[in-house]
Amino acid sequence: MSRTTVLDREVGQALSALSATAKRGLGDPALAELVVIRASQLNHCAFCLDMHLGLARRHGVSQRQLDLLAAWEEAGDGVFDERERAALALTEAVTVVTDGFVPDEVYATAAKHFDEPRLAHLIALIVAINNWNRVMVARRIPPGGYTP
Structure with missing residues (x-):
């Protein structure tokens, strides 16, 4: 079965805007990349792993x-x-929501290290990469093709 490689331009722009805004708000590009790589590992997204590594x-x-x-x-x-x-x-708790929620202790630990705006951006970044992972994995987009 062949899968589409098409991604609606407006959808792509919206996902890109969410990712960029969340990364900017987090204020730590290296940490942002660790987060998106870990989510991409969990979601088996070769395209995103290749890009974000x-x-x-x-x-x-x-x-x-x-x-x-x-x-x-x-x-x-x-x-x-x-x-x-x-x-x-x-990242793991949001990506793999096995019990239907993020455990309080995981959230509380993150809240100790991030003020509310940065924590909100961290959560948005995790949500954004999970969206990207699912869009890429659903279509089985192979690694490569990304140019910074």
Whole structure:
């Protein structure tokens, strides 16, 4: 079965605007890339992984962090700091809503590390990448084709 590669221009623009606004509001491009990469790992989105791994490197994310991101909980404190861990835990909770909600303790930990506006932008960023992942995975868009 062939799948469409078409994405409505207005839909693409809306998703791009949400992503850009959330990243700007978060104010930490390296952390934003860790978040979108982790969600993309969970969603098996090769296109987004390919794109955001390159962007992460450009924003100074270390190769060690990229190599250990899939196992961030086990990587130890020397790899991801508390703020990054809180953002990654929230990313996983929002991306994989297994109990129908984000656990209070995960939200509370994130709220300790992000003021309300940044927390709102972090949540928006997680929602945005999950939207992109689903749009790309549903159509099975392969990696490549992205140029910054």
